[in-house]
Amino acid sequence: MNPPFLPFHLPGMGAEEIRAASEVLRSGWLTTGPKVRLFEKRFARYLGAAHAVALNSATAALHLALEAIGLKEGQEVLVPTMTFTATAEVVRYFKAIPVLVDCHPAAMTIDPGRAAAAITRRTRAIIPMHMAGHPCDMEPILALAKARGLRVIEDAAHAPPIRYKGRMAGTLGDIGCFSFHAVKPITTGGEGGMAVTSDPDIARRIRLMSLHGIGKDAWKRYAAGGSWRYEVVEAGYKYNMTDVAAAIGLVQLRKADAARRARARIARRYDEAFQEDPALEVPIVAPYARPSWHLYILRLRLDKLRIGRDEFIERLRALGIGANVHYIPLHMHPYYRRTLGCSEKDFPVASGLSRRIVSLPIYPAMADRDVRKVISAVSTALRRARR
Numbered sequence: 001m002n003p004p005f006l007p008f009h010l011p012g013m014g015a016e017e018i019r020a021a022s023e024v025l026r027s028g029w030l031t032t033g034p035k036v037r038l039f040e041k042r043f044a045r046y047l048g049a050a051h052a053v054a055l056n057s058a059t060a061a062l063h064l065a066l067e068a069i070g071l072k073e074g075q076e077v078l079v080p081t082m083t084f085t086a087t088a089e090v091v092r093y094f095k096a097i098p099v100l101v102d103c104h105p106a107a108m109t110i111d112p113g114r115a116a117a118a119i120t121r122r123t124r125a126i127i128p129m130h131m132a133g134h135p136c137d138m139e140p141i142l143a144l145a146k147a148r149g150l151r152v153i154e155d156a157a158h159a160p161p162i163r164y165k166g167r168m169a170g171t172l173g174d175i176g177c178f179s180f181h182a183v184k185p186i187t188t189g190g191e192g193g194m195a196v197t198s199d200p201d202i203a204r205r206i207r208l209m210s211l212h213g214i215g216k217d218a219w220k221r222y223a224a225g226g227s228w229r230y231e232v233v234e235a236g237y238k239y240n241m242t243d244v245a246a247a248i249g250l251v252q253l254r255k256a257d258a259a260r261r262a263r264a265r266i267a268r269r270y271d272e273a274f275q276e277d278p279a280l281e282v283p284i285v286a287p288y289a290r291p292s293w294h295l296y297i298l299r300l301r302l303d304k305l306r307i308g309r310d311e312f313i314e315r316l317r318a319l320g321i322g323a324n325v326h327y328i329p330l331h332m333h334p335y336y337r338r339t340l341g342c343s344e345k346d347f348p349v350a351s352g353l354s355r356r357i358v359s360l361p362i363y364p365a366m367a368d369r370d371v372r373k374v375i376s377a378v379s380t381a382l383r384r385a386r387r
């Protein structure tokens with residue numbers, strides 16, 4: 001009989017989340033309302049940020065962040081090639097151009113030197129992404145942005161909590177964008193996001209555009225003290241978070257630090273098991289970094305192996321372990337190849353990494369025996385595969 005399969009991810013939904021969601025479902029107020037406002041307040045306080053606007057995804061947050069800085073057609077935005085497509089697709093919403101940038105060979109975050117070299121007269125912004133929960137080296141990026149007049153929008157979808165020199169990622173640039181999708185460090189029950197900023201005008205603009213461009217707390221028109229009268233002042237979007245989602249998010253936020261500790265413990269176990277293996281490179285932690293450990297990414301030493309990464313993942317699957325790849329770099333996808341005319345040799349670091357990276361399961365719901373099972377599956381998968 002096959003052993004039970006250990007999935008790559010399981011969301012940590014407990015009795016508290018279910019109770020919080022049920023209370024809202026029974027309350028008579030389902031969509032944006034008091035729970036959303038409370039979640040925004042708590043999330044901002046948790047990060048030490050001035051303003052937080054709850055949305056239905058990080059993609060919505062990235063979109064409204066670019067809208068708030070006034071991105072225009074034909075302008076350019078620097079984005080890492082080693083990321084999920086959401087980081088770059090939002091630039092296309094404006095008929096603007098995502099300029100892909102190669103990454104650091106170990107941290108896999110955007111390379112500030114290469115970013116500097118990619119700046120032109122048309123560059124408006126840079127979107128560093130805190131890959132796998134390891135922060136980008138933000139000081140050179142912020143210095144570059146200041147010197148060249150660029151806006152900095154952090155893709156903090158792999159947070160919270162990620163710390164850079166003690167400060168929370170997502171609060172270091174002009175706007176931070178968080179995801180509460182089912183697989184992210186905290187979830188609002190499937191989909192959700194947050195935009196965070198210290199600039200009250202940006203916060204106001206994002207809030208306005210998140211709900212149809214209706215001025216003055218649009219959601220309140222259904223509340224007791226609210227008025228039926230409203231004014232549409234812009235053509236906005238439908239990106240608001242529901243109170244059901246926010247109620248789940250409030251519970252998850254309370255667990256965020258404990259969840260990070262649980263993931264960090266698993267990462268330590270993996271490090272101990274794999275760091276002496278000549279065929280494996282474990283994740284680095286830079287001196288400035290305190291990662292969220294959203295992902296644990298091994299880099300295979302293909303020169304030491306007779307199998308490739310794909311075969312390695314197949315072997316893990318046969319052994320009952322779900323593994324994954326973060327990411328196939330954007331320049332290797334048909335859409336970006338076709339529209340940007342880029343090729344693998346334009347991004348040698350990310351292209352090389354893309355063939356040898358594997359993400360292992362790392363989430364608080366994993367029991368100790370699950371961690372042991374992953375470790376032993378990795379060693380079994382590498383048996384008779386070494387050079």
Ligand SMILES: *Cc1c(COP(=O)(O)O)cnc(C)c1O
Nearest residue numbers: 057058059084086157179180181
């Ligand atoms: C998940 C993710 C997003 C998108 O988040 P959604 O909430 O699903 O829109 C954006 N960027 C990165 C790096 C992600 O991992």
